[in-house]
Amino acid sequence: MPSHAHSHKKVIDLEAKSIELLKANGLSVTAPRKMILSLLLKEHGPFSAEEIFKKLPKYSCDQATVYRCLNQFVETQLVNTAYLEKELAHFEFNDPQHHHHHIICKLCKKIDSFHDCILDKIETNLLKKGYKDIQHRLEFFGVCETCQKA
Amino acid sequence: MPSHAHSHKKVIDLEAKSIELLKANGLSVTAPRKMILSLLLKEHGPFSAEEIFKKLPKYSCDQATVYRCLNQFVETQLVNTAYLEKELAHFEFNDPQHHHHHIICKLCKKIDSFHDCILDKIETNLLKKGYKDIQHRLEFFGVCETCQKA
DNA sequence: ATTACTTTGCAAGTAGTTTGCAAAAATATT
């Protein structure tokens, strides 16, 4: 089988998968939403909104549309956010089967990821990987009792 | 002993403690730095830069100075940051003896804190406290091997 | 096809934060 046909098949699959996910989450199917979601399915990220915008075919949609789509994906939990650099959100497809976290180098900003989810163990593993001067930031988000009543 | 004298003593203690901390961290002692650090020692936070600015005596320093001081405190690790709301940094004094994390209500934005540091246990405890629809975000920060060499 | 509703591009606006620069304050040197 020619590799060209193979990669074309993959694109179709991503598009089909995107359409399915959009519909399943009550979002209408538009060109920008399909493109952005396909991209996040294909490349794992996490990516900033600008990185995503630049990865899209030129002039294919506006940067404001990228932000709007990403916000909708976050609302529907199709996409997760990470705040790794100050003032700059990063986005990636939320695959609950592959829950994971990130480490960013304080100097070169390279982002690495890991699947462990217990803090001491994570820190030991990161030390083994050669990281130094490790810090972490852990925040929880939920709805408090007061707000559940109101 | 009159309570007035007592509270005055406390203020002196905070100022003395601030001066000590500034010097220990190689920062020169200035009025804004003393005021901001004293405030963070007195009230735990976490507070946004604007909240801190508004808590200071009126016209006592510029908002840009508050940002500059907070950034220096973060660099020297006197202060920790939390990114609880999108695009809005929160700051609090970093007391290594009282390592803890935060939960923010998705609706009313009220910030609560807890000292547990293992994820499953934390989530169980938060459920017991009455929170619903809990998510978490955990990021690590460190210096990678490549950057240590360079 | 027609209708009702949603989304988009564009340009302008906003929030939070940073920066250049001259004046003022803090520290080091004499």
Add this chain to the structure above:
DNA sequence: AATATTTTTGCAAACTACTTGCAAAGTAAT
């Protein structure tokens, strides 16, 4: 204590990431 050197500050302007109003274009239900 006076002076020199270095650092910090206030102010205004700039900047970055992100959002929004609105008219035109697209989507989806009938």
